[in-house]
Amino acid sequence: MAHPESYALQGMPVWCTACGARRDWAFINHGRHVWVRCRCGHEWHEPELTRADFDALVLPGAGVEYANVDEMLAKLGFDGIFRGMYLG
Ligand SMILES: [Zn+2]
Structure with missing residues (x-):
C-alpha cells in the first residue's frame, strides 16, 4: 500500500538511505x-515494522488489493520511474 506522508517508527522518522527521502513510501x-520501498526504487526490510503496524496503516475501505507486488509498484509509480522526483 502507498503511504504518501512521512512515517515515524517509534518516534524515528523513516528515511531512505539511498536518496534521503523522508516521505512517500510503499509498504x-x-x-x-x-518492507518499505522508496520512490527511488530502494527497498528494505523494516524489522521494527510489524504486521500489526501495517494493518493499522490500512484504513478500512482505503486499501487496494493488487495481484502481486510488481503490479502494485508499477501502478503506484514505485518502479523507479519517479526517481528523484517529488510530487509536491
Ligand atoms: Zn530513496
Whole structure:
C-alpha cells in the first residue's frame, strides 16, 4: 500500500538511505514481515515494522488489493520511474 506522508517508527522518522527521502513510501507486507520501498526504487526490510503496524496503516475501505507486488509498484509509480522526483 502507498503511504504518501512521512512515517515515524517509534518516534524515528523513516528515511531512505539511498536518496534521503523522508516521505512517500510503499509498504509491502509479506507474512509477518514488512518492507518499505522508496520512490527511488530502494527497498528494505523494516524489522521494527510489524504486521500489526501495517494493518493499522490500512484504513478500512482505503486499501487496494493488487495481484502481486510488481503490479502494485508499477501502478503506484514505485518502479523507479519517479526517481528523484517529488510530487509536491
Ligand atoms: Zn530513496
